[in-house]
Amino acid sequence: MNVLVCVKHVPDTETRVKVAADGLHLDLGEANWVVNPYDEYAVEQGLQLKEKLGGEVTVITVGGDDATKSLRQALAMGADKAVLCSDPAFEDADPWSTARILAAAAAKLPCDLILSGKHGVGGDNQQVGSLLGQLMGIPVVTVVTGMDLEGTSLMLKREIEGGTEVVKASLPCVISCQKGLNEPRYPSLKGIMAAKKKEITAWKAADLGLDPATLAPSFQLKKMELPPPRPAGKILSGEIPDQVKELVKLLHDEAKAI
Amino acid sequence: MAATFQSPDFYRLDDLLTEEQKMTRDTVRGWVQDKVVPVIASHYQACTFPRDLVPEMAQLGLLGPTLPEAYGCAGMDQVAAGLVMQELERGDSAMRSFASVQGSLVMYPIFTYGSEAQKDHWLPRLARGEAIGCFGLTEPDAGSDPGSMKTRAERRGDAWVLNGTKMWITNGTMADVAVVWARTPEGFGGFLVEKGTPGFSAPEMKGKLSLRASVTSELIFEDCPVPEANRLPAARGLKAPLSCLNQARYGIAWGVVGAAAACYDEALRYARERIMFEGPIARFQLVQDKLVWMLNEITKAQLLVWKLGKMKDEGTLRHAQVSLAKMNCVWMARECARLARDIEGANGILDEYCAMRHMQNLESVYTYEGTHDVHKLVVGADITGYEAFRTVTAPVDR
Numbered sequence: 114m115n116v117l118v119c120v121k122h123v124p125d126t127e128t129r130v131k132v133a134a135d136g137l138h139l140d141l142g143e144a145n146w147v148v149n150p151y152d153e154y155a156v157e158q159g160l161q162l163k164e165k166l167g168g169e170v171t172v173i174t175v176g177g178d179d180a181t182k183s184l185r186q187a188l189a190m191g192a193d194k195a196v197l198c199s200d201p202a203f204e205d206a207d208p209w210s211t212a213r214i215l216a217a218a219a220a221k222l223p224c225d226l227i228l229s230g231k232h233g234v235g236g237d238n239q240q241v242g243s244l245l246g247q248l249m250g251i252p253v254v255t256v257v258t259g260m261d262l263e264g265t266s267l268m269l270k271r272e273i274e275g276g277t278e279v280v281k282a283s284l285p286c287v288i289s290c291q292k293g294l295n296e297p298r299y300p301s302l303k304g305i306m307a308a309k310k311k312e313i314t315a316w317k318a319a320d321l322g323l324d325p326a327t328l329a330p331s332f333q334l335k336k337m338e339l340p341p342p343r344p345a346g347k348i349l350s351g352e353i354p355d356q357v358k359e360l361v362k363l364l365h366d367e368a369k370a371i
Numbered sequence: 372m373a374a375t376f377q378s379p380d381f382y383r384l385d386d387l388l389t390e391e392q393k394m395t396r397d398t399v400r401g402w403v404q405d406k407v408v409p410v411i412a413s414h415y416q417a418c419t420f421p422r423d424l425v426p427e428m429a430q431l432g433l434l435g436p437t438l439p440e441a442y443g444c445a446g447m448d449q450v451a452a453g454l455v456m457q458e459l460e461r462g463d464s465a466m467r468s469f470a471s472v473q474g475s476l477v478m479y480p481i482f483t484y485g486s487e488a489q490k491d492h493w494l495p496r497l498a499r500g501e502a503i504g505c506f507g508l509t510e511p512d513a514g515s516d517p518g519s520m521k522t523r524a525e526r527r528g529d530a531w532v533l534n535g536t537k538m539w540i541t542n543g544t545m546a547d548v549a550v551v552w553a554r555t556p557e558g559f560g561g562f563l564v565e566k567g568t569p570g571f572s573a574p575e576m577k578g579k580l581s582l583r584a585s586v587t588s589e590l591i592f593e594d595c596p597v598p599e600a601n602r603l604p605a606a607r608g609l610k611a612p613l614s615c616l617n618q619a620r621y622g623i624a625w626g627v628v629g630a631a632a633a634c635y636d637e638a639l640r641y642a643r644e645r646i647m648f649e650g651p652i653a654r655f656q657l658v659q660d661k662l663v664w665m666l667n668e669i670t671k672a673q674l675l676v677w678k679l680g681k682m683k684d685e686g687t688l689r690h691a692q693v694s695l696a697k698m699n700c701v702w703m704a705r706e707c708a709r710l711a712r713d714i715e716g717a718n719g720i721l722d723e724y725c726a727m728r729h730m731q732n733l734e735s736v737y738t739y740e741g742t743h744d745v746h747k748l749v750v751g752a753d754i755t756g757y758e759a760f761r762t763v764t765a766p767v768d769r
Contacts, residue, residue: 182390185390186394233476300394301431302398302432302433302445302447302451303444303445306391306446307400308392
């Protein structure tokens with residue numbers, strides 16, 4: 114089975130985020146950039162399928178040259194090939210444009226299955242996987258925590274409110290992966306050395322038959338701000354029965370929690 | 372502590388590293404954070420080595436990382452191998468000691484001085500962690516001066532018979548193969564002694580207040596027969612074991628930078644969060660003095676070991692340069708651990724903080740693999756031409 118895994122190069126979730134002076138961008142300082150953590154589940158799943166069934170795992174990303182770091186990481190884990198979709202026209206790509214770029218690239222690659230993380234940390238749009246399936250006219254199953262192959266179909270477990278749903282999907286399809294699906298491997302030192310020799314294909318808008326004019330963002334960001342600082346906590350005093358009454362009253366009237 | 376480790380890199384020395392070196396470092400750092408940090412304090416308290424982590428270390432390629440792929444190793448460069456040691460020792464000196472012994476003191480001598488049959492048999496097993504090795508040079512009365520060793524190997528027909536005792540042997544009790552150095556009629560020789568050989572026992576040493584998560588043993592040989600096929604054919608004289616120690620000392624110089632960084636990171640967080648006199652203690656000049664001292668020494672050491680690695684990769688590294696690095700880096704790491712513990716006050720003596728554990732470990736590291744003082748004299752001999760430690764002075768008769 115040939116698997117295409119979509120990955121995103123994102124700032125480490127431990128990064129202290131500040132809003133830049135223009136109020137429209139984030140100031141990430143000297144943030145450490147890594148593979149989107151949910152995408153690691155997708156890479157691992159692709160590698161496990163390859164080890165079981167043969168075929169190849171190709172990783173793909175839309176991003177700048179620095180995103181090759183995340184592709185190399187996936188290659189070091191054991192992916193066979195990598196594609197970097199990079200073009201000045203892709204710089205402000207919103208989820209819709211990103212999905213269009215990936216769909217155009219996927220059409221040029223042999224793939225029986227497309228995997229991605231359930232969402233990319235940072236942007237948190239949770240749209241690209243779904244849009245990609247829609248654009249390609251194939252099934253999409255999101256937030257998947259379990260996967261079994263049955264003939265030419267996949268039996269998939271997905272998280273829903275208060276329970277688990279089991280879904281059957283025919284191949285090819287797009288699956289977005291959630292924590293719990295597997296335990297992503299660490300790249301081995303041998304894998305890191307091998308990744309050095311693997312080629313990364315670079316595709317621009319023209320290679321994908323995309324008109325840059327159509328890739329402009331479909332929405333405009335107006336303002337960014339950090340959440341307000343948390344107000345100081347309240348400590349009750351007095352006799353315990355009185356405190357309990359006061360607490361219930363506050364939870365009901367002020368916090369509106371009960 | 373639970374918070375993710377932030378490595379100090381005040382001079383952006385990351386710019387000196389290749390992508391592969393950084394990925395190697397980050398991989399091992401992540402593994403240590405996930406697998407070593409959560410369990411190491413309880414192993415330290417229980418005086419046990421986390422042996423269940425050995426297969427994972429092998430899978431990652433941390434055992435003999437610079438040896439060729441033909442033996443199942445990664446064929447990494449020396450800087451990458453140094454970074455592996457740095458990250459392992461950030462977890463605990465026991466983890467780095469295990470990898471040092473397996474890679475530098477067992478796989479290296481077999482690779483360098485062994486026969487083809489010995490290499491083919493042992494190296495892949497040692498790389499996969501299926502076999503564990505130890506290195507027997509030091510004796511109860513022969514530490515800094517290995518030439519005074521008493522263990523001897525005598526020829527008996529086609530085989531050898533070993534008699535003697537080795538001491539302070541990391542991994543000894545759990546080792547499947549011991550690289551043992553002994554006097555021979557020709558001088559000194561190296562022998563591969565397998566676990567279970569008659570006359571060979573390896574009791575664990577008890578009562579350590581340092582390196583508690585590492586196995587330290589005696590090796591006892593009583594008319595222990597060793598076939599000629601188990602002698603390292605190319606190892607002649609003491610130069611062979613000393614060359615192994617040079618490999619291990621290289622790894623130690625890198626490793627302790629990781630221990631120092633762990634202590635610095637922990638102390639810096641603590642100083643920013645610990646409120647005393649209505650504010651964080653990080654605002655006090657005396658606390659800043661300690662933190663800056665640590666950062667200053669760590670930054671210099673980072674640059675020193677990087678250059679050491681470059682020289683090793685070029686093949687121009689001299690043993691006195693390794694001695695200077697081992698001496699400097701362990702000293703500065705031990706001081707960093709003490710300062711970190713100091714900043715952390717009473718909390719610093721608890722095992723939920725790493726500083727005191729590192730401090731206790733570094734007391735051993737300070738005097739093992741060549742004491743601080745002997746390394747100083749090695750450098751002294753290199754620059755003056757006089758080997759101070761060989762001078763024999765008759766005691767004055769009063």
